[in-house]
Amino acid sequence: MPQENRLTSHALRRRQLLGAGLASALPLAAPQLASAASKSIVVGGLPVTCNLTLPIACVANATNNTSGGKAGGPLFEFEYSKYSGWPEIKESLMTGRIQAAYMLAPLVMDLVDKKIPLKIVSLGHRSGAVIMVRTDSAHKRFSDLKGKRIAIPSRFAVDFLFLRKMLARDGMTPKDIEIVEMAPPDMPAALYAKAVDAYCTGEPFGAAAQRAGYARPLAMTRDEWRNYICCVLTVREELIKENRPLVQELVNYVQAAGTWLDTGPVSRNKAVAIAAGRKFFNQDPNIIRFVMENPADRVTYGDLRMIKAEFDDLMKLSLEASTIKRPIAYESYVDESFVKNIKPVVITL
Structure with missing residues (x-):
């Protein structure tokens, strides 16, 4: 398997670290459906x-x-x-x-x-996608993330494509970093605990860490990928x-x-x-x-x-x-x- 696609799973359950108190998103059982001809x-x-x-x-x-x-x-x-x-x-x-x-x-x-x-x-x-790093980190450019651990929601997530675009801008590829797959609600806590160096995901999981004061956006789609x-x-x-x-x-x-x-x-x-x-x-x-x-x-x-x-x-x-x-x-x-x-x-x- 190419190193670029070596997406390792990661499970962290430390949401209590979020001072903002982001509620967990447990799946609810989907109700039984009526027939396709229903209203x-x-x-x-x-x-x-x-x-x-x-x-x-x-x-x-x-x-x-x-x-x-x-x-x-x-x-x-x-x-x-x-x-x-x-x-x-x-x-x-x-x-x-x-x-x-x-x-x-x-x-x-x-x-x-x-x-x-x-x-x-x-x-x-x-x-609506952001790439977050710790507020106290020295990361200013994507080249600063070489060799670092970056979390993404899924290899099918467009967040992953956004990350690839930003890496390419600095002459990098996913081979230059370590990518881990992680549920977005776990990402802010993982960054707080320094289990990852950055994460790329949709909101509100970037805003949760930013509002709590320990993370800042390194890139946002609103600036880099308007469509x-x-x-x-x-x-x-x-x-x-x-x-x-x-x-x-x-x-x-x-x-x-x-x-x-x-x-x-x-x-x-x-x-x-x-x-x-x-x-x-x-x-x-x-x-x-x-x-x-x-x-x-x-x-x-x-x-x-x-x-x-x-x-x-x-x-x-x-x-x-x-x-x-x-x-x-x-x-x-x-x-x-x-x-x-x-x-x-x-x-x-």
């Missing part, structure tokens, strides 16, 4: 701000259903199911235990290549075949949630209160608010267009990283029809 759906997600459009879509949909804000037509229901990591959510989607989830885009490409019937139907966010995409709304193909109206309404709400989140501080403060609750992320609201404000475009949601050239670029980077083994046709893993047929939804939260 309700369970959507899997992780407690990360890259998935923030999902709880907003769920609450906005429930609010409109209750208040009669949606005039005419069937009342669809979306239920959020929290997972602790990509392996768990991947297995649930593969087996059909859930029929929709926010997934890593390269992981969807790989699963489709392995004949798992999935389609990406919407983006979930833009930007960064990672988490995408993915559904099983049989759901599309059997219940297009439900999928369309889910996309309508996710896209509307993205637009609403980027309207300003009022919306984002409401989003913080929703996402921090036990039903969703179950996290310290101050940490989520830190992500929303420092700076305000640390994660963005308003531009959820699906652009083929961007997915092609993502595939190229994934091929270079050996994350996927061969090119995969865009049309085989993306269904643009729902984004093209969006019906405006009013978010009243």
Whole structure:
């Protein structure tokens, strides 16, 4: 196995070191699903701000259903199911235990290549990844990390591709560092304990350590990769075949949630209160608010267009990283029809 791909597993359970008190993200059992022709759906997600459009879509949909804000037509229901990591959510989607989830885009490409019937139907966010080092470290450039231990969530994570881009800028490759795979909630504690020298992940796990005062960003996608995409709304193909109206309404709400989140501080403060609750992320609201404000475009949601050239670029980077083994046709893993047929939804939260 090439040294570049020697990704060793690492398990640290020291979250109590986080003074900010980031809540653990234990998986919740996904409720039993009704038939594909029903008017309700369970959507899997992780407690990360890259998935923030999902709880907003769920609450906005429930609010409109209750208040009669949606005039005419069937009342669809979306239920959020929290997972602790990509392996768990991947297995649930593969087996059909859930029929929709926010997934890593390269992981969807790989699963489709392995004949798992999935389609990406919407983006979930833009930007939102950071590479963190200790505040008291001397690391100013990526060349300073030569020979150091750096944690990533998964070899399928776009965070890993971001790290590769930053290393390449300083004339380095993953061969020049030691890479470990680690669950994002464990990364801040690992950095605090000096078990790793840096970590690359999505928010709020960079903000948790930064707000606590012992970490600082070495690089952020908002500065280095503005069209960064990672988490995408993915559904099983049989759901599309059997219940297009439900999928369309889910996309309508996710896209509307993205637009609403980027309207300003009022919306984002409401989003913080929703996402921090036990039903969703179950996290310290101050940490989520830190992500929303420092700076305000640390994660963005308003531009959820699906652009083929961007997915092609993502595939190229994934091929270079050996994350996927061969090119995969865009049309085989993306269904643009729902984004093209969006019906405006009013978010009243």
